[in-house]
Structures are given as C-alpha cells and as structure tokens.
Amino acid sequence: MNPTALDYLLWGALPYVVLAILIGGTLWRYRYDRFGWTTRSSQLYESRILRIASPVFHFGLLVVIIGHVVGLLIPETWTDAVGISDDMYHVTALSLGAVAGVTTLGGIALLIYRRRTNGPVFSATTVNDKVMYLVLVAAILAGLTTTLLSAVAGLTGGHEVDYRETVSPWFRSIFILQPDVTAMTAASGAFKVHVLIGLALFALFPFTRLVHAFSAPVWYLFRPYVVYRSRDDYKPLTRRVPRGWT
Numbered sequence: 001m002n003p004t005a006l007d008y009l010l011w012g013a014l015p016y017v018v019l020a021i022l023i024g025g026t027l028w029r030y031r032y033d034r035f036g037w038t039t040r041s042s043q044l045y046e047s048r049i050l051r052i053a054s055p056v057f058h059f060g061l062l063v064v065i066i067g068h069v070v071g072l073l074i075p076e077t078w079t080d081a082v083g084i085s086d087d088m089y090h091v092t093a094l095s096l097g098a099v100a101g102v103t104t105l106g107g108i109a110l111l112i113y114r115r116r117t118n119g120p121v122f123s124a125t126t127v128n129d130k131v132m133y134l135v136l137v138a139a140i141l142a143g144l145t146t147t148l149l150s151a152v153a154g155l156t157g158g159h160e161v162d163y164r165e166t167v168s169p170w171f172r173s174i175f176i177l178q179p180d181v182t183a184m185t186a187a188s189g190a191f192k193v194h195v196l197i198g199l200a201l202f203a204l205f206p207f208t209r210l211v212h213a214f215s216a217p218v219w220y221l222f223r224p225y226v227v228y229r230s231r232d233d234y235k236p237l238t239r240r241v242p243r244g245w246t
Contacts, residue, residue: 003185010196011184015174018199025206026214039212045120049110057107063100064143067093072171076164094151101144108137132208135201142194149190167191 003011029037043050071093079089112133115121146163170184184192205211 003181007181007185010192011170011181012179014199015179018203019174021203022205026211029206029211037211037215039209040124042121042124045124046114046118049114049118053107053110053114055107057104057111060100060103060105060107063096064104064140067097067100071163072168075168075172090150094147097147098144098151101140101147105137105140105144108133108140112137128208132204132210135197135204136210139194139197139201142190142197146188146190146194149188163187163191167195 076086080086115125115129166183166187170180170187173180173183184195187195201210
C-alpha cells in the first residue's frame with residue numbers, strides 16, 4: 001500500500017510535533033508550575049474506594065506499559081534468537097495484554113465512579129481532569145479492541161496484521177529520524193486509531209496530573225539505609241546534666 005499525503009502527515013510529521021509538545025510542555029511545567037506538579041490527591045475526601053481503585057489501576061497500567069515497551073522496542077529477530085516462537089510470543093502477549101487491559105479499565109472505572117459519586121471529590125475535578133480521563137479511557141479501550149481483534153483473527157484463522165511488522169518498526173524508526181511511513185500505512189485501522197489516541201495522550205501529558213509519573217520516587221531504591229534503634233538499646237545518662245545554659 002502506497003502512503004498518501006495524509007499518511008506522511010500522521011505518521012511522518014505528527015509524532016515529532018507530539019514529541020516537541022511532550023518535552024517542551026514538561027520543561028515549561030517544571031519551570032513555571034512546580035507547585036502544580038502533583039496528583040492533587042483527594043484521599044482526604046474519600047479513601048475507601050481509592051484504597052482499592054488506585055493500586056488496581058496503577059498495577060494494571062504498569063503491566064500495560066511493560067507490554068508496550070517489549071512489543072514496540074524489541075525486534076522480532078531478538079525474540080527468535082532467544083528461542084521464543086512467534087506463536088508463544090503472541091499467546092503470551094494476548095493473554096497478559098487482555099488481563100492487564102481489563103485490570104486497568106476496572107481500576108479507572110472505579111476511580112471515575114468515585115469522582116462522580118463523591119461530592120467533594122467531584123467538586124475538586126477540573127475540566128482538565130475530565131479530558132484526561134476521556135482520552136485515557138479511549139486509549140485503554142482502543143488497546144483492548146486491538147487485542148480482541150487479534151485474538152479473534154487467530155482463533156478463526158483470519159488474516160491478522162502483525163503489529164511487530166508494522167507499528168513496531170515505525171515506532172523505532174521515529175527515534176532514528178527516519179519514520180517508516182510505509183510500515184505504519186500497512187497497519188490495520190484499529191492499530192492506527194490506537195496509535196492516534198496514544199499520541200493525543202502524550203500531547204496532553206505535560207498539562208495534566210499525569211505529569212506526576214515523572215516524579216516517581218525511583219531514588220528510594222538507591223538511598224542509604226535508615227538506621228532505627230529499639231528502646232531496649234537506650235541507656236540513660238549516668239552523669240548529672242546541669243540545668244540552664246552551659
């Protein structure tokens with residue numbers, strides 16, 4: 001399939017526009033809105049649902065991110081080299097992707113339900129938050145749709161467009177400044193929609209509460225140990241301490 005002018009615009013130019021917005025917007029936010037660089041936690045208003053919804057959403061999203069990193073950045077030749085067959089890869093990817101997607105969707109559904117049903121939490125929800133939730137849910141649903149279509153194609157013996165031959169080479173080619181528009185043009189419509197929604201999410205990233213992901217306390221893994229002493233180790237002073245200033 002030969003790329004059209006629209007294909008060159010969407011898959012050749014748009015990714016760099018989004019990258020510029022992501023990097024420039026993040027630097028701008030850090031420079032001029034450090035006080036707003038936060039999740040604006042509403043745990044003070046309600047914690048019962050949040051205690052369940054937040055871990056479910058974040059753990060599901062973490063698996064989704066890891067799956068995308070493996071699927072987009074690791075070439076098919078690498079997995080073949082370590083003995084992972086194509087069928088094994090697809091079965092694992094579809095299984096984990098479906099579980100992670102449903103988990104993430106369930107978590108964000110609980111978070112949205114909490115915001116809609118709790119008055120103080122809903123009052124603290126901005127238009128910015130509503131747009132973020134809308135695009136985030138759309139990205140999750142689009143991802144689940146591609147997973148479902150791939151599974152159906154595999155079970156029925158239909159024609160399946162392998163994203164590792166289309167989306168993945170295109171994604172890697174962006175970072176070497178040679179976007180493979182032809183590869184992305186050959187992708188299915190579901191994958192194209194998923195990619196476009198993903199680009200919209202990245203463009204919104206610096207201007208929403210999602211920016212707190214860049215402040216994850218990774219440095220906690222490398223900080224020195226904190227020494228605690230029990231009260232049994234405490235020994236009172238044996239000498240008399242004078243009162244007042246010394």
